[in-house]
Amino acid sequence: MATDRYRVAIREIEWDGGGVASGDDQTSTALVPARTLQEVGKTFGHSGTISVSITSRDDRELIAFSADRKTVTSLLIKGNFPPVRRLFPETVENYAVMNTADLIEATRRVALVLEREAALRYSFTPDGLTLEAIGSEQAQASESIDAILTGDATVVSLKPQFLLDGLQAVPSEYVRISFTKTENPNKPGPVLITSQTSREQAGADSYRYLLQPNLLLR
Structure with a gap:
């Protein structure tokens, strides 16, 4: 999901949790800077599969996108995303x-x-x-x-x-x-x-x- 004052976009895609049990308790949410996702799109635009991981380190949350022996990492934005689905x-x-x-x-x-x-x-x-x-x-x-x-x-x-x-x-x-x-x-x-x-x-x-x-x- 992405939003500004004038528009909202939602895109749903399939993903493989790698055998992790399904359920609400396994849901993860990440607020990622738009520039990071733009860079990920340019870097991995022709990759077949991208691995996404979220980790916590020294009171900081990080997200990493990996494919073809390359990795892009970013700090996550703290806070809650606006309730735009409604x-x-x-x-x-x-x-x-x-x-x-x-x-x-x-x-x-x-x-x-x-x-x-x-x-x-x-x-x-x-x-x-x-x-x-x-x-x-x-x-x-x-x-x-x-x-x-x-x-x-x-x-x-x-x-x-x-x-x-x-x-x-x-x-x-x-x-x-x-x-x-x-x-x-x-x-x-x-x-x-x-x-x-x-x-x-x-x-x-x-x-x-x-x-x-x-x-x-x-």
């Missing part, structure tokens, strides 16, 4: 399905006219998805792509880079974007990004990405 909805009835690559490329093209930190407007209707960007009076862009909408037509404003970060981790050809609601009708709920095996069939929920939209500018 932010994820169990079911969402309003969602859209589209090709992952089409959405990524359209977002990149339309975002070219935006100033830094600006957001894109995504309009989901039964006819498809329309992306709109207004960078200035001289720079505007829009593009439409195919999308299958279930539920009500929805408009959300999303920062393109935050959306791209989530889409680039989707492991499937199609992606589902689900729209949650809040008690305040003027405040949009987070959008939930998950994999989609095909246009009709949802993917496994091993990867979930929750992104808070910007307030819509009328």
